[in-house]
Amino acid sequence: MKGLVPLFLGIFGTFAFSWVGLTVIPNWQIGHLNPQMEEDGTDAYPMPQSGMVERGARVYAANGCIYCHSQQVRADYAANDIDRKWGDRRSAPRDYIFERPVFLGKMRMGQDLANIGARAPAEQESPPPVGAATPAASPAQQGGAPASSSAPPGATSALANPGSLPPSAPPPKATASLPTTASSPVAAGSPAASPGSPTQKPPASPAPNAPPASASPAAAAANATPAASASPAGGPPWPVQTSGQPPMYSAAWHHVHLFSPRSINVDSDMPSYRFLYRARRISDARSADALQLTGSDAPPGGWEVLPTFDAKCLVAYLMSLNQSHPVKEVRSVAPAAASPAPAK
């Protein structure tokens, strides 16, 4: 080849072509999306995240969760993600407009997490009680949804005013989920045993934010306790299952799972994140945050295991992952499934 000029021009030209084509033009096309909302400006989706959730995303990045977990649901014609109950529609660019960094992921050594927050039982959709107080206090500028975009309006008000929790957030699946989860904790990922997954279709209107289905008043009362006052001696602050584990994908479940994955699913490959937790001697009363550990994981008598702030943020972040809100540009697979569809 003769002459430097054609060589230089070619080197720059080919690269500029790729740079413009794969980053600049897409940025024109989908780089400036806004949240969608109804004609009257209500029901905006998605919403910005609270500070706690953002910090949780950094914990997620720092500890490399992305190397095993994806956060994207592929369309039904492309893969069976939807059949796996990882979501009820494919992910759309709009779902991610407030995420930074975006954790689409490239590996599924663990489950897809795009809708992990949507699969939680209703009363746990907001971050755990103590942690929740923090964001509600700080980001006042975000007014409407301080805790997380996924928390339905009812839950938000519950945050601001714990007293309103029982009416607005009954635990619909608490009792219903008992048999399946209790019988086989191994089947954490199986569609047959994901009780929370289809339940949380966020309602179009703020009022009925959870299916008014089955919850018995007693269970609702039992679940109201953690927000108000923990009852240290009176058993764990979530509906107890026979195996002693919290309901799947609740905040408490996430903490136990992060601390000791194989106590929940013996086949799990997930590393345990014990360094995000601290053991502490119980001073006067057992903390409401203390993990409900069983078997060999349980701390010695008189001790309790508490999540660090990072762990709480991480769980708040996980609970915020929710793409169940319909978006206009994507067809939902089961648009009418506002009530929990029984798993196969």
Next chain:
Amino acid sequence: MNATGIPLKEPSVSAVAGDTEQEERALIDASTRVPVLMFYTSAMAWLILGTLLAGFVSFKLHTPDMFSEISFLTWGRVRPAHMNVMVYGWASMAGMGTAIWLMARLCRTVLRYPLLLLAGAGFWNLGVLLGVGGILLGDSTGYQWLEFPRYAAIILFIAYTLVASWAVLMFRYRRGEQIYITQWYLLGAFLWFPWLYTAGQLMLFVVPVQGVLQSAVGWWYANNLLFLWFGAIGLGTAYYMIPKVIGRPVYSYHLATIGFWTYALFSSWTGMQRLVDGPFPAWMITASIAATILTIIPVATVGLNHHMTMQGYFPLLRYSPTLRFTVFGAMSYTVFSLVGVLISLRSVARYVNFTQASIAYSHLGLYAFFTMVIFGSMYYIVPRLVGREWRYASLIKLHFWASAYGIGLMTLMLLAGGFLQGANMDNPSLVFSESTETILPYLRGRSLSGILLTASHFIFAYHFGLMLLGLGRTSTVPTFLNPVEAEGSEAHI
């Protein structure tokens, strides 16, 4: 000697080269000694560290409860630390070392401004050190291959600027009108990398793009780093070493031209196929899949060119360590690209998209192709820098076979395991953990291959250390893998 009219400067047969040319080369080699050895030595240190981290990552993947109390030893931190040590510590530094030596040789001028390079190497080491430390302490940014926190990225960029400005300066001092094929690739690599790195950093951290586009930029960066930085250095090196060792000009200059420009054009458009069926406009992904398929053109032309150059000289693989490693790398480039085409097809990606198969793909590119070519070039270059020949042919052989079997086993394990994992994952009637259970035996197999690779790296590091200490053989004849029979054809190996 250029019977075909091909204007080749360096890879002309040395028998013709006069004494003055020999002396000139010796002078050039001597001038590159300190900077290139500094890059190589740093790279070797990173290679050993990265190997240890890799072993840790591989074992922890099927033994997840190891060290779970220690934050900086959690799998999700050690893995990016391993990747970045290998990408920026080992591969980039060794690649730059080779590129510097090739630039000096091909510009036919003694290396000027060595201080630029020494400072560059120093800053680069500092950047990688800070970056890896940052990742282990929990400062990772969470973007693949851009995990280094910003303070490390800036230092890395300063280091890079020093090296690249040296390359441009050197180019101005070159003698002769013709620019050899290798120089196209090297110039390309030196000019593409800063743009790539700047674009990645700017669009992700300084003025971040919105939402999913971050992922698009991230994969665009990662794939182009693989192709336009490592790929370009690797191919350029192969274009030098193969004709050089066998003492015969490149088969076709025209094929090389076609190969280079189609490579620059098509491989730079790949990347989005890694995001197949993700939340993106379909055209982006389709464009990348099409580009990936079109990379068959440069692969075929480059492969054909190397093959025709080697035609009739394959027996030399028995003797020359450089040739053996380089040809292995060049062949792996073909395999790497074909696997890339295969797993980018939508019908296949449905199964392998979120599986270990993509790890196999990265290792094919970075190890089987690039690292093997660089090993080959080091076997050629280091004796010319230290004035000694490699001490033990047996160690070179061990290094080669451990590396070749190690990477072969790893690729097979991860590809086969990945396909099974993906098939199970796509079957919703199976519990999800079934898919990860399926791959566990393959991951153990991968750990086995890791032992082979670890052995090969320690052997090479030991041998390299001997050379550094001046304990190589003093001989005028290079170290051959096998004793050369008296044929005369290996005179210029």
